[in-house]
Amino acid sequence: MGMSVPLRAITVFHAVARSGSITRAAEDLGVTPSAVSQQVQSLELALGTALIGKSGRAIVLTEAGERYFEMIGSEIDRIMEATQRIQGFRSMTTLTVRATPSLSTKWLLPRLSSFITAHPDIELRLDGTNEPTAFQKENVDIEIRHGTGGWPGLFVEGLVEESFRPVCAPALAAPGGLAAGDLPRHLLIHSVKSQVQWPHWFTRAGIAPAPRWRRLLFDRTHMAIDAAAGGLGIALESDLMLWGDLRAGRLACPLADPPRVTVVTQWVTCPPDHLRLHKVRAFLDWIRRERDAWAAERDALTTL
Structure with missing residues (x-):
């Protein structure tokens, strides 16, 4: 026994x-x-x-x-x-989505109402965490992961190709008012985890920056963006993260013709068997529609 x-x-x-x-x-x-x-x-x-x-x-x-x-x-x-x-405590289905605090606040949150309205039966839990999910141990349905893609064993789909550019508060420098060579004279805001860093951007812009320049460093993109919007300096960020602030006029590009630097940094990922779940498919369909609408809006506003 x-x-x-x-x-x-x-x-x-x-x-x-x-x-x-x-x-x-x-x-x-x-x-x-x-x-x-x-x-x-x-x-x-x-x-x-x-x-x-x-x-x-x-x-x-x-x-x-x-x-x-x-x-x-x-x-x-x-x-x-x-x-x-x-x-009956869960007459609702809970969908747990993990995404970085920056993507959550700057891009997901402003769009969520359309998902909530379309799916009253799904209770959404947004987990703003930077740690990659250990799916076999954690109760996470889908993750939007910041990185370079290519995680074996997982379903992985790039969210969108982002365009990185210098931005600042219009009061600091008028839109299109600076040349690339002027930037090192300003306080440059760094997102330390970003996949596009200032030295790379300077190379692409064809200028040799001063051996030393004044920096302000953040480990969170949303903090770097808010610092730039607050007039502290010039940040180098992705249009995906900047969108709300660009649209509202809190930030603008101080260069008339910045070099084009594009990269995919956000990936929708989950174990392949999660794709069988209705709630996961509903979220995937929704985020693809939002992404397409956003990209169309961005491409229409080529002035940014």
């Missing part, structure tokens, strides 16, 4: 492993932290191996804990979802 499967303890361990915290798991489950610890200990006893250890105040999974979590993660998520659906 094998012992009965300690399902309660398994779901408690899953909550701890997913949140990385006994306190947070306790909050999620509506029980005390000591009850959580007891359940995890009873599971460790049943399995005959330690699943979690401590590292300072944080908890860490042991190697066995990691492997166990990997094996049960998606199954427990499915059980929870099935249970909630039967309870």
Whole structure:
């Protein structure tokens, strides 16, 4: 006779492993932290191996804990979802979309109302995270990932070819009022994770910048864009991210004829089996339509 499967303890361990915290798991489950610890200990006893250890105040999974979590993660998520659906608690289908904070705030959010209106049955959860998704461990349906593409084993589709250009507040330099050679005299705003950096742009513009120039650095595109809109300096950014600010006149290109620098930096990605889900297909159809409409609008406004 094998012992009965300690399902309660398994779901408690899953909550701890997913949140990385006994306190947070306790909050999620509506029980005390000591009850959580007891359940995890009873599971460790049943399995005959330690699943979690401590590292300072944080908890860490042991190697066995990691492997166990990997094996049960998606199954427990499915059980929870099935249970909630039967309870009627989830008469809604939740679609979890992960995208960087910059793409989320600058491009996705201004467009979301059309998706929400078209799909009243889908509850959308937008997860603004820079970390690439570990799909087998995390409850994410689809990710718009910043990078160079080419992730084996995943469905990957480039969102759109973006055009990078210098921009600043019109009060700092009139649109078309500067030559490329004037730029190094201004404070240049850098997005440190951007795929198009100032030195590359200077090369494309055919100018040798001064050996030193004044820089202001950000690790988030949306912060660099807001800094430029605030008149702090000149940023080098993609028209996809700049769109709202260009349209509103908060930013403009200070060069009459900037060199054309184009690159795809945003990729829609998920495991191929997610494409079977109605909610994922609905989002893909929607984002492709939005992308096409955006590209048409951009191409019509060649003055930008």
